[in-house]
Amino acid sequence: MRVLVVDDHPVVRQGLRRTLESADHHIQCSEAGDAEECIARLKAESFDVAILDVSLPGRSGVELLKQIHRQWPKLPVLILTMYPEEQYAVRVLKAGAAGFLNKRGAATELVEAVRKVAAGGRYLSPAVAESMAAAMARPERPAHELLSDREFQILRLIAAGSRVSDIAAKLALSVNTVSTYRVRVLRKLNLRHNGELMHYAVEHGISGPE
Numbered sequence: 001m002r003v004l005v006v007d008d009h010p011v012v013r014q015g016l017r018r019t020l021e022s023a024d025h026h027i028q029c030s031e032a033g034d035a036e037e038c039i040a041r042l043k044a045e046s047f048d049v050a051i052l053d054v055s056l057p058g059r060s061g062v063e064l065l066k067q068i069h070r071q072w073p074k075l076p077v078l079i080l081t082m083y084p085e086e087q088y089a090v091r092v093l094k095a096g097a098a099g100f101l102n103k104r105g106a107a108t109e110l111v112e113a114v115r116k117v118a119a120g121g122r123y124l125s126p127a128v129a130e131s132m133a134a135a136m137a138r139p140e141r142p143a144h145e146l147l148s149d150r151e152f153q154i155l156r157l158i159a160a161g162s163r164v165s166d167i168a169a170k171l172a173l174s175v176n177t178v179s180t181y182r183v184r185v186l187r188k189l190n191l192r193h194n195g196e197l198m199h200y201a202v203e204h205g206i207s208g209p210e
Contacts, residue, residue: 001118004041006032006064007053007080012103016051016080016110023111035059035067042072049118052097054081054088058172062088062095062149069096076117080110089128091149099123142204143189151188154181158194159201 003020007013010033017029030045032038034057038050050068054061065077076098081088089100098117101110105125113123144155157167168178182194191197200206 001027001049001114002045002047003027003029003114004032004038004045004047004050005029006034006038006050006056006061008033008055008057012053019107019110020114023107024115027114035064038064039067042068042075047075049114050075050077051080051114052077054079054083054092057170060149060153060171062092062153065092065095065097076120078113078117078123089124090145091152095149100128101125102127144200144204144206147185147188151181151185154178155185155189155197155201156206158182158185159198159206161198 001024005013005016005020007016010031013031013033017031020027020029030041030047032041036058038052041047042050052061052065052068056064061079061081065079068075068077073096077096078099078101079088079092079097080101080103082103092100099113099122101113101123102125109125113125116123144152147155153171154167157170162170164175164178164182167173168175171178186192186197189197189200191200
């Protein structure tokens with residue numbers, strides 16, 4: 001089984017690789033550190049599963065997931081991240097992910113998830129399933145769940161205290177583009193300034209980047 005591990009932290013990639021290859025000698029892993037390298041790998045080689053982190057330099061993991069789903073619709077993508085399940089699980093599953101795992105999960109869970117999605121199934125950890133069930137039981141969706149993926153990403157970065165110029169550099173966008181997204185987020189959440197936005201994030205348990 002060929003697995004592509006996409007994460008911008010070399011230590012994390014190597015750890016995931018060792019976990020998978022030591023658990024099953026049939027698994028062979030390749031690595032990519034960002035979206036561009038990931039796409040280049042997918043064009044050059046054939047893989048059975050891709051493991052993708054949500055947080056990547058430049059393009060977000062969700063955007064990359066959508067591109068992979070368009071260009072390689074039969075390739076199962078397993079999302080692995082440090083973010084709380086309630087923040088991203090529904091978003092990535094709607095975007096085409098075959099499974100969602102928190103990095104805090106056990107190594108055995110990762111191996112099980114890779115095997116399951118490679119066989120054509122879907123994988124949700126008990127914590128993710130519980131979080132999604134709770135979200136469906138709510139009578140109304142909170143306003144931030146209606147934000148686009150990019151808007152939600154901007155919300156999280158501002159909530160973490162990042163300046164517009166810092167966000168622009170991190171996401172490879174212009175300052176004007178980030179400012180436009182910021183205005184949209186404030187409008188959709190019915191907020192007036194960054195202080196209220198940061199308070200909203202704390203109130204709704206929205207954490208910043210890992």
